[in-house]
Amino acid sequence: MNGIDYDGFGPEKILQVYNPKAGMSGIVVIDNTALGPGKGGIRMTPTVSVNEVFQLARTMTWKNALAEIPFGGAKSGIIADPKQMTPKQKTEIVKAFAKALRAVSPDEYIAAPDINMAEHDMAIYAKANGSLLSATGKPLEMGGLPHELGSTGFGVFHATKVAANHINLDLKKATIGVEGFGNVGHFAVKFLEEFGARIVATSDSKGTIYNPKGLSFERLLRIKKETRTVINYGEGSQILPTQGIVNLPVDILVTAAIPDLVKAKDIDTIKAKLIVEGSNIPMKPQLEEFLHQKKILVVPDFVANAGGVISSYVEFIGGTEKQVFKMIQNKITRNTQKVLLESKKNAISPRKAALEIAKKRVHQKCDFCHVPELKKTKKK
Secondary structure, three states: OOOOOOOOOOOOEEEEEEEOOOOEEEEEEEEEOOOOOEEOOEEEEOOOOHHHHHHHHHHHHHHHHHOOOOOEEEEEEEEOOHHHOOHHHHHHHHHHHHHHOOOOOOOOEEEOEOOOOOHHHHHHHHHHHOOHHHEOOOOHHHOOOOHHHOHHHHHHHHHHHHHHHHOOOOOOOOEEEEEOOOOOHHHHHHHHHHHOOEEEEEEEOOEEEEOOOOOOHHHHHHHHHHHOOHHHOOOOOEEEOHHHHHHOOOOEEEEOOOOOOOOHHHOOOOOOOEEEEOOOOOOOHHHHHHHHHOOOEEEOHHHHOOHHHHHHHHHHOOOOHHHHHHHHHHHHHHHHHHHHHHHHHHOOOHHHHHHHHHHHHHHHHOOOOOOOOOOOOOOO
16 A cells, blocks of 8 residues: 555554545554554645655654653644645644544544644644644643754754764864754754854755854854845855755764755765764665765664654653753663664664664564564563
C-alpha cells in the first residue's frame, strides 16, 4: 500500500480523511503504540504524501523511544497550501481534520505543530477535537508550553556539546555553521553563543551569511525581523547560496531546517568534523554511513532534536518550563552519550547504534511486534 514497507514494528494504522465542504484532505499514520499513544506533529503542505508522513512517523517511534518518554510514533499531514487560503479557510480545514480524527485522537494519536502549523492551530485542533490532551504545543492559556522557549534548539545545543567533547573538540574554540535561522536554528545559535561558542554562518531560504570573525545572535535576530532574511547582516560578511553552508570551512555544522540538505555530491567537500542533525532527515541514512567512514561524526536527527517531544511530554503531564529544560538537558545529554559510546564500542555509525537502542526499547514493551533478530526481554 502506497509504497510503504510494513515490518515487524508497523505501521499500525494509516488513515486518510476527507471533508469536501471544508476542502480538507488529510493523512495520519500511527506507526507504533507499544510505548504509548502515537505522538507527532501535523504538517500542512500541498505536496505532503502518505509515504512522507509514514517516514516521519517511524522517526517519531525511534525518537520517543530514545528519549525514554511514554509516547509511540505517529505523524499527520493536511494536503493544502496555506499561502493560497484565508485564515478563516485554514481554520475550517484544521477543525474538520480534528473532528475526523476523534476516533483515534487522543487515545492513539496526539498532535503537535509542524510545517505551517503553529500554537493557535493547536488551540483550534484541541477545541474541535473535544480534548485538551489531543494536542501539545497549545497556547499558554490552554496549558501549553510555547515554542518560544526554544526546547528543540536547547536539546540540539546539548547534543552538540556532548558530541564535541566526544571527539575532543573544544566547543568554545570551534567554528560553527547553523543551517536555518527559524524556530530550531535561531535557538541553537542563541544557546551556543551563550555557552561561548563562535557562530560563523547561518542561513535561510534567501541564502547563507558567512563571517569567519563570528556573527552576533542579537544582530541576526534584529536583521531577520527587520528585513526577513539573515543575508542583510552586513559587517563584511559574505553572502552565499542557501546550500553553500554545507561546504563551508567550519568545525561543526548544525542542520536546523530543510530535509535532504546534504546531497551525495557534497560528501567529498564537507569540511566539518561534526554534523549535528537538528532538522529531520537532513540527509539519506546511506550518506551518514559514508561520512562515518570518512571519520566525520554525525549525531542523528532523532537523537539531537528530541527536545521538542520531551517538551511535549512535559506539557502533556502538566509540567512547568523549569521541568522542560531540566528534562531536556538530562535526557539529551544521557542519550547522546549512550549512542556515541555504543557507536565507538561496536564500530558502527551513530545512527545504527541509536536505532539498535530504540528498537530494543520498543520491542521490550511490544506485544504485537515481530522482529526475530531482537530477543524480547520479560516485562518486570
